Amino acid sequence: MKNTIAERISDFIKNFPPFDQLSKGDLYAITKEVTITYLEKDKNVYVEGEVPHDRFYMIHKGAIALKKVINSKQETIDRLDEGDIFGLRPLFAKENYATDAVTEEESILYSIPLATFKPLISQNKDIVDFLIESFASNTENPFSKELHGTLIDHRLDLVANDKELFELQPVRYTKKVITAKGETKIKDIGQLMKRHRIGSIIIENDHVPVGIVTDADLRNKVITGEHTIEDSASQIMSTPVLCYPKSVSISQAQLTMMKHHVSHLCVTEDGTPNSKIIGVISQQDITVMRGSNPTVLMKAIKRSKSTKELKHIRKRIMVLLEGFMEQNIPLTQTSKIIFELNDATVKRIIERCIQKMDRQPPVSFAWMSFGSQGRKEQLLHTDQDNGIVFESVKENELEAVRDYFMLLAKKINKRLNAIGFDFCPADIMAKNPKWCLGLDEWKQQFNQWTSNTGNDEILLSSIFFDFDITYGDANLTNHLSEHIFEITKNNHLFLSKLAASALRSASPLGFFRQFLVEQDGAYKDFFDIKKRAIMPISDAGRLFALSNHIKNINNTAERFERMAELFPEDKEFYLSCSYTSKALLKFRTKQGLLHNDDGRFIELSALTKEEKMKLKRCFKTIAKVQELIKLKYNVNNFM
Amino acid sequence: MLWNFKKKQYPDYWKTYLHHFEKKEKKKLNTSRFVSLDTETTGFDFYIDRMLSIGAVSIIENRITVADAFEIYLEQSHFNPETVHIHGILQHGFKKKISEEEAIQQFLIYIEDAVLIAHHAAFDIKMINQALNRMGLPNLKNKVIDTMDLYANTRIKSNFIDNRIRYSLDDIAEAYAINLEDRHTASGDALIAAFIFLKTTTILKKSKTFKLEDYFLKSNRF
Numbered sequence: 001m002k003n004t005i006a007e008r009i010s011d012f013i014k015n016f017p018p019f020d021q022l023s024k025g026d027l028y029a030i031t032k033e034v035t036i037t038y039l040e041k042d043k044n045v046y047v048e049g050e051v052p053h054d055r056f057y058m059i060h061k062g063a064i065a066l067k068k069v070i071n072s073k074q075e076t077i078d079r080l081d082e083g084d085i086f087g088l089r090p091l092f093a094k095e096n097y098a099t100d101a102v103t104e105e106e107s108i109l110y111s112i113p114l115a116t117f118k119p120l121i122s123q124n125k126d127i128v129d130f131l132i133e134s135f136a137s138n139t140e141n142p143f144s145k146e147l148h149g150t151l152i153d154h155r156l157d158l159v160a161n162d163k164e165l166f167e168l169q170p171v172r173y174t175k176k177v178i179t180a181k182g183e184t185k186i187k188d189i190g191q192l193m194k195r196h197r198i199g200s201i202i203i204e205n206d207h208v209p210v211g212i213v214t215d216a217d218l219r220n221k222v223i224t225g226e227h228t229i230e231d232s233a234s235q236i237m238s239t240p241v242l243c244y245p246k247s248v249s250i251s252q253a254q255l256t257m258m259k260h261h262v263s264h265l266c267v268t269e270d271g272t273p274n275s276k277i278i279g280v281i282s283q284q285d286i287t288v289m290r291g292s293n294p295t296v297l298m299k300a301i302k303r304s305k306s307t308k309e310l311k312h313i314r315k316r317i318m319v320l321l322e323g324f325m326e327q328n329i330p331l332t333q334t335s336k337i338i339f340e341l342n343d344a345t346v347k348r349i350i351e352r353c354i355q356k357m358d359r360q361p362p363v364s365f366a367w368m369s370f371g372s373q374g375r376k377e378q379l380l381h382t383d384q385d386n387g388i389v390f391e392s393v394k395e396n397e398l399e400a401v402r403d404y405f406m407l408l409a410k411k412i413n414k415r416l417n418a419i420g421f422d423f424c425p426a427d428i429m430a431k432n433p434k435w436c437l438g439l440d441e442w443k444q445q446f447n448q449w450t451s452n453t454g455n456d457e458i459l460l461s462s463i464f465f466d467f468d469i470t471y472g473d474a475n476l477t478n479h480l481s482e483h484i485f486e487i488t489k490n491n492h493l494f495l496s497k498l499a500a501s502a503l504r505s506a507s508p509l510g511f512f513r514q515f516l517v518e519q520d521g522a523y524k525d526f527f528d529i530k531k532r533a534i535m536p537i538s539d540a541g542r543l544f545a546l547s548n549h550i551k552n553i554n555n556t557a558e559r560f561e562r563m564a565e566l567f568p569e570d571k572e573f574y575l576s577c578s579y580t581s582k583a584l585l586k587f588r589t590k591q592g593l594l595h596n597d598d599g600r601f602i603e604l605s606a607l608t609k610e611e612k613m614k615l616k617r618c619f620k621t622i623a624k625v626q627e628l629i630k631l632k633y634n635v636n637n638f639m
Numbered sequence: 640m641l642w643n644f645k646k647k648q649y650p651d652y653w654k655t656y657l658h659h660f661e662k663k664e665k666k667k668l669n670t671s672r673f674v675s676l677d678t679e680t681t682g683f684d685f686y687i688d689r690m691l692s693i694g695a696v697s698i699i700e701n702r703i704t705v706a707d708a709f710e711i712y713l714e715q716s717h718f719n720p721e722t723v724h725i726h727g728i729l730q731h732g733f734k735k736k737i738s739e740e741e742a743i744q745q746f747l748i749y750i751e752d753a754v755l756i757a758h759h760a761a762f763d764i765k766m767i768n769q770a771l772n773r774m775g776l777p778n779l780k781n782k783v784i785d786t787m788d789l790y791a792n793t794r795i796k797s798n799f800i801d802n803r804i805r806y807s808l809d810d811i812a813e814a815y816a817i818n819l820e821d822r823h824t825a826s827g828d829a830l831i832a833a834f835i836f837l838k839t840t841t842i843l844k845k846s847k848t849f850k851l852e853d854y855f856l857k858s859n860r861f
Contacts, residue, residue, distance in 0.1 A: 002710050002734070004826040005696065009705065036703040038837040061816075108834070414813070423814055425795045524847065 006031040009110060013058060016083040021126040033116045036060075037109045042596060045101040045109065046087065052097060055111040056088040062107025066099040079104065079315075088114075092131075104596070105420075171253050171286065173246065173267050173279035179204040182211070182234035186222055189213050189233050197303050200264045200282065203237050207276045209266045211237030216263075238262075245271030246278060253281050294320065294337050301344045307352075310345055311419040314381075317341050321379060322593050331582045332557070339376045343470060346416065350471045353411040361408070362401050365390035366472035370428065374466040375538060375554045377585055380592040380599055384413065384421040385428045385463060387435035389442050389476045398438065406436050428463060439476055443483050450487050450494045458501040462535075465542055466554045481551060488546050492634070495547050499633035502539035503626050505532055526601035529588050533618060537581045540625045543633075556581040573624070580621040583614065652744045653776055659752040660780050666754050666851055668840055673698040673784075674753040675833035676709075677825045678763045679726040681719040685769050689716060689739070691728045693746055693767075694825030696833050697753065703833055709749045710826045712736045725823050739770055750781060754855075758808045758832045760785040765861040783856045786811070786832050789839035811835055 009031040013019045019027060035055070039045070045057060048068060057064075059082050066078045066086065077099065080086055090097050091114045121127050179202045180189055189201050193215075203211040213233050221227055221236040242256060243266045253265055267279035284303075287296055297316060304310050317338065324334040350367055354360070370385040372378040388405045409430035417423050430436050437445065449457040449464075465484065469477040488494060541556035550562050560578035564571045592599025604612070629635065664671065676695035682688035695709040712734045728734070737745075746767070757763045760783050768778040790811050808831060809822070817834050843849050 001708075002712075003705065003708050004694070004710055004824055005708050005830055006705050008827070032706055034705045036705065038701060038834065038841070040841050106838075414816075417816060 003032060006034070009034055012060060013083075013110065016058070016085075018127040018130040021124055021130070022120065026120050030112060030116050030120070031110075033113050035111045037111060038106075039103045039109065040106050041103055043103050045103070046097045047100045048097055050097045052090040052095070053087070053111070054091075054115065055113045056085060056091055056117075057101070058085050058110045058112065059083065060108045060110050062109075063104040064107065065102050065104045067102055068099045074100075088131075171248055171250050171281050173281045174285060175279050177202055177277055177280050179277065180213075180233055181205065182232060182237070184233045185229065186213075186218070186227065186231050186233060186236065187229035190218065190229065196305075198282075199284075200280070201233070202241065202266055202277060202280060203233050204277055209241045209243065209268065209273055209277050210234075211239035212241045212264060212266070213237045214262075214264060240273050241266045243268045243271060243273045244281075245269075248281075250286060254286055257283055257286075294341060297341055298344055301341065301348050304348055307349070307415045307418050310348065310415075314345060314419050317345075318381075318593070321589070325586075325590055325593060331586045335376060335379065335555075335585070338379050342373075342378065345419070347471050349415045349419070350412055353408055353415065356411060357404075357408055361390075362397075362404055363391040363393055364473040364476065365405060366474065366476045367412070367430065367470045368467045368477060369470045370463050370467050373470075374468040375556055376468065377538070377556065379585065379589045380597075381420040381422070382598045383424045384416050385424050386413075386430050386470070387428070387437070387464075387467075388430040389480060390436075390438055391473075391476065392438045392440040401438070402433065402436055406431055406433060409436055439479060442480055446480075446484055447487060450484075450491055453494055453497050455501075458497055461498065462501065462539060462542065465546065466538075468554055485546075485549060485551060489549070495543070496634050498539075498543050498546070499629050500635040502536065502543050502629055503635065505536050523601040525604075527604050528600060529584065529591070529602050530600045533615075533622060534581075534584050534588065536622050536626065537577065537584065540577070540622075540629060541581065543629065547633075573628075576621050577625055580618045583618055587611075587615065587618075649776065652747055656747040656751070657780065662752070664752065666782060668844060668851055669700060671699075672751070672753040673756055673833075673836065674709075674750050675756040675786075675829050675836055676750075676763060677757060677828035677832060678766050679728060679823070679825045680722075680766055681715070682722055683762075685765055688719065688766075689713070690742070690766055690770060691715060691726060692825040693742065694827070694829040695746075695749065696826070696829050698756075698833055698836065701837060703830070708826065709746070711742050711745060713742050714738055740774055743767070743770055743774065743776075750779075752781060754782045754784060754851075755779070756784050756786060756832055756836050758786045758811075758828070758835070759805075760856060761860040764856075768861055778858070778861070783861070784836070784851075784854045785856060786835045786839065788854055788856075789843065790835060793839050793842045808832070808835075 006028060010024070010027040013031065014022070014027055019030075022030070039062075045064065046053065059080060061082060063082075064080045064084070064086060065076045066080070067074050067076050069075075070077075086101055087097070089095075121131070178192060178196050178198060180192060182203050182205060184203075192201055193199065200212055200214040202209050203213060211234065213236060217236045217238060222229060222231075227236055242260060242262060244253065244256070246267050248265075248267070248271075256265060257263060263283040265281045266273075266277060267281060268277055269275040284299070297313060297320065300313050301310065304313060320341075321334070321338055324337075346367075346369070366389050368374070368387050368389060370387065372382060373385065388409055390401060390405055393401050413423065413429050413431045423429065428435060446464075449461050453461075467477065467480070538556045541559040544550070544563050545553060545559045548563065548566060550559060550566075553559050553562055557578040560574045560581065564574035564578070567574065587602075588599040590599070591602050607615070674695050674697050676693060678693050679691045680688050681691060690713055692712045693709065696703050696705075697707045697709075712728065714736045716739075755764065764779060764783050771778060787806055790806055808828060811817075812831055812835075815835065815838055817831055822828065822831075
């Protein structure tokens, strides 16, 4: 019987070593025997000490963390992603698994029986070499790198906490090498650098490196007037190029660069300048691998050339966040830095998507983020809430213009999802025609929400009123802000309704001062910190901001700080609200990092007494703020 | 060939098929066998149009075994040039084709008493039932689940989402970031439906009120 599925699996695995060495027939023989497994996040494929399965695994979709208890602490020793193989070495060594393999996100795995794979090895020398090399590099570093597919280009994802092992790890070099010929004009070299946003070009002849032109060469030999841009690259290139084999370790590469005052090394097949170029290592690559510091990450985001790369950077942003949390850096600072990085990531995606469109946007537009991202309170990976506002156009052009932006939005939403911002379950995304509107249409929409206000409208208002521009023309979003203040200014009816809705989740403590927990579903007996604590406080912040004409401040904590300035007599109270909002956000972030999720649901039994006290203090403030709202706004008619 | 509608005169393969249902297994997510299937047809008319191919994969213990996949192409007595661009199956292509009766026989042997899964399942099951009826056989006995029902129930209940919306396989695959390379081949669509089944049931079974039986389609739907 024909087996299309096996053929498709062949198409996938043939891209990754060692399967790239196999004939079509051999591949098919293997893939026919594959089992496909779907695993949700945080599930074990196998655990340390377990007897090996009779099969090994390849990641089709998702990511796997290999974890091991080191000094009684569970450490992640490697992260694997699409195309990587794991769990093979124990099968050959006939040892039990040395690590846990845990899904870091939901994953689809192909499991391949050893019995089918083994006979093919003896017939294929290339595969033997691949295996020997992989296993050998392991002996130096026995707990890391089970087997890496080597197709992954420009991997940034290195585990931060194994610093000792780090120095000896082989460098992950860039495989997409941009090269030019010796006779290429200097100005074309400059163009090439600009286009690819790189600082060096390798000059090759017949795939062998003959020289390298870097930023410094342009500065020292061209700008000084020594050469003109019409001269050829060979006149200014540095030669010979420092070459290394691909097994060069990080520390060796770095020492060489320091010793020779260069910022780039070339990786060739046999490590000499006489063989084929297979990659390039830059100072930048090494810095990025070394540290999770914001500047390096920001640079990496701006230079990123694929969604996959951005996904890896996002993971490193999480590592950074974790560090901030551990060191107890003030949340205001943490939020700002993480916000900037996330914001840059989204901007980079939008930029790349515009390039992918067949033409430039027909009119100016802005990408708006709503909800927690709009309030700059999004630290963890949460759902995306976004929309597009474009310049108002004539009615007969409207749909054509909307079509363009919806197509663009579809690309952007898809990529945001790929790097970890889940699709919005309520479809509040720019690809939804309801939220891809012209400026006039948005104004209309807000008019409708504020004049004819039912429960749904209030709910939508609470999401859409906190919008922030992420990309594009700020004039559009400013217009919209102005408009909203105009229509809510003396709209007491609307403000009262908004006030009533800010009270819809009553104080999170029950009658006996117990936490109110969820009654059903996956999170039965968990405490929903978003619904019961964060939403009431941010609802209150929004209400105060609108009714007191506080413009251009979306962040809840900052809104209360502004209130404290406006009403010095209640300064202390408003500052305590500001503090509460930050404390809750920090709480959620810590929980999220601990459980690798969005931190919304908290397992109360896992909290310390001190943490519970802290939470309860926050709830007291929420109760007070709700009392104040009841008094200040005429809400009784709407409850 | 027409069979008389008396039970003892049903062909052996039908009796063998019925035999599997005698054990009356209680269907459970973790232990039962599920078969995710898709049919490509010449069109949407249950009387005129015919099946061109059936693709299916089986799921046991949340795993899909590639070796246990099912894929057949049928000889075409009815040809509809208008749908060729969708499924890409020509009337005289070079894929090995078998008769409708042969196809149904093989299919019954394959599915046994598994719970059948398909996207917009009522359509595929009705197509298969029509073929069975043409051979003088009654409808399929298997329990049937529509992946669209599963997906619709994973969506939040919200006034902002139209509850009557009929999610297409493409909609769901996009929401779940499932590759769409093999759209409109029976096997490819069957695999996508299998992934949707695995993913949605993982979400749904977390609720204490989840019952697999609640998703079985009523037999009057096909």
